[in-house]
Amino acid sequence: MSTIDSLFVPDLQPALKHPTIFRKFDSLSSGEAFVIINDHDPKPLYYQLLAERGNIFSWDYLEQGPEIWKVHIKKNDAATGETVGQIAAKDIRKAEVFKKYGIDFCCGGKKSLKQACEEKGLDLVAVESALQNINEVKVAENFDRWNPDFLADYIFSKHHQYYYDEAPIIAELVTKVTDHHGEKHPELQEVYRLFVTLAQELNAHFAKEEKILFPFIKALVRAKQTGNVDELRNQFSIAGPVQMMEADHDAAGEILVELSEVTNGYTAPADACNSFKFLYRKLNELEDDLHQHIHLENNILFPKALALEKELRG
Numbered sequence: 072m073s074t075i076d077s078l079f080v081p082d083l084q085p086a087l088k089h090p091t092i093f094r095k096f097d098s099l100s101s102g103e104a105f106v107i108i109n110d111h112d113p114k115p116l117y118y119q120l121l122a123e124r125g126n127i128f129s130w131d132y133l134e135q136g137p138e139i140w141k142v143h144i145k146k147n148d149a150a151t152g153e154t155v156g157q158i159a160a161k162d163i164r165k166a167e168v169f170k171k172y173g174i175d176f177c178c179g180g181k182k183s184l185k186q187a188c189e190e191k192g193l194d195l196v197a198v199e200s201a202l203q204n205i206n207e208v209k210v211a212e213n214f215d216r217w218n219p220d221f222l223a224d225y226i227f228s229k230h231h232q233y234y235y236d237e238a239p240i241i242a243e244l245v246t247k248v249t250d251h252h253g254e255k256h257p258e259l260q261e262v263y264r265l266f267v268t269l270a271q272e273l274n275a276h277f278a279k280e281e282k283i284l285f286p287f288i289k290a291l292v293r294a295k296q297t298g299n300v301d302e303l304r305n306q307f308s309i310a311g312p313v314q315m316m317e318a319d320h321d322a323a324g325e326i327l328v329e330l331s332e333v334t335n336g337y338t339a340p341a342d343a344c345n346s347f348k349f350l351y352r353k354l355n356e357l358e359d360d361l362h363q364h365i366h367l368e369n370n371i372l373f374p375k376a377l378a379l380e381k382e383l384r385g
Contacts, residue, residue, distance in 0.1 A: 075143075080109040089116060096120065096128070096144065104145035106133065112140050114243075119345055120144075155187050158202070166225065168201045214367060219375045220292040223285040226372065230364035231277050237357060238270055244350040252347060256340060261333045266354070269326045276319040284312045288376045291383060300383050309380050313373045320365045327358050 078095060080088055095105055107113060117130050133141035155174055158165050169175075174187045184202075188195040214222060245266050249259040287309055294300045331337065337355035339348045 076105040078105060078107045080107055080113070089119060092116060093120070093124075096124065096146065099146040101146055104143055107142050107144065109140045109142075110138065112136065113142060115346055119349070153183070155182055155184055158184065162205075164205050165202050166228075168198065168205060170221075171201070172198055174198075214371050218292060219372060219379060220289045222367065222372050222375070223288050226364060226367055227281065227285065230360060230367075231281070233360050234273060234277065234357070237353065238273075241266065241350070241353045241357065242270065244346060244353060248344075248347050248350050252344075255342075258333050262330065262350075262354075265326055265330050265333065269323060269330070272319065272323055272326065276316070276323070279312070279319075280316065284309070284316060287312065288372070291376060291379045294383055295379060303380075303383060309376055313377060317369060317373070320369060323361060324365065327361065330354060331358065 076095075078092065080092070083091055092107060099105070107116075112135070120128065120130075127147050129143075129145045129147065131143040131145075133143055155169060158169075172193055173191060174193075182190070184198065185195055187193075188198055214225075217225070245259075245263050249263045253259045253263075287306065290302055290306070291309070294303055334351055334354065337351040337358075339351045343351075
């Protein structure tokens with residue numbers, strides 16, 4: 072049985088701790104791992120590693136105090152690395168390749184490309200080749216040409232899933248940073264309040280979209296494709312849910328404006344620590360994603376769905 076290298080962090084000089092751990096991580100090949108041993112929870116290292124190396128590692132606690140913390144850190148290999156959902160979210164043109172091969176990048180989007188191909192009995196090399204070749208064609212994303220059901224799936228895969236992945240990280244960061252620096256930087260108390268309010272709004276909003284609006288939009292598309300409008304006869308009009316979603320968007324937009332103002336455009340103060348800076352960076356990224364998300368719904372998805380319902384109901 073092979074042994075896994077361990078690094079006892081307290082023996083390192085303070086200024087060398089994180090650089091030494093990063094060098095150790097960078098030296099790993101895909102699938103390799105090591106264990107760090109520390110005298111306190113090394114969670115700040117997790118955030119720094121995520122910020123500087125990206126989501127290419129696993130982080131598993133082997134021991135969690137009170138005197139010793141042990142963490143198993145593994146560099147992801149091809150089978151546990153980027154998922155088909157992540158691939159589609161980065162470049163929606165690749166979602167068309169997945170659709171061609173029948174690969175589910177939405178509800179089944181957490182599988183690796185290798186896993187998805189094995190389950191479908193597909194040639195992994197052929198699918199990878201198709202994904203690579205599409206990069207050679209520089210085509211601007213034209214969301215307005217997409218069918219409403221595909222656009223709804225895209226919004227869930229890219230924007231809803233992004234929030235579900237990032238919100239817990241931001242929640243933990245804003246709590247930690249406010250606890251540590253709130254007295255010196257009282258604006259953090261307002262940042263904390265605004266983020267909690269935003270998260271509550273988004274959690275409820277996404278649930279309504281996923282349980283009510285998006286299934287209704289898919290039912291409209293099915294009725295259009297099959298010519299069978301029977302399942303729509305006893306349905307309420309989609310106009311009510313759309314109006315509610317747009318009102319939610321307005322409320323979220325107002326919170327984002329306040330967040331940007333209180334954080335000075337997400338500019339961390341000169342004395343900010345790494346966690347403080349990372350928090351503001353994450354909040355800024357969340358705002359950018361929500362702006363694109365709301366644009367896709369308000370200006371493309373909702374008008375398409377309303378027009379389709381009007382056509383079907385006559």
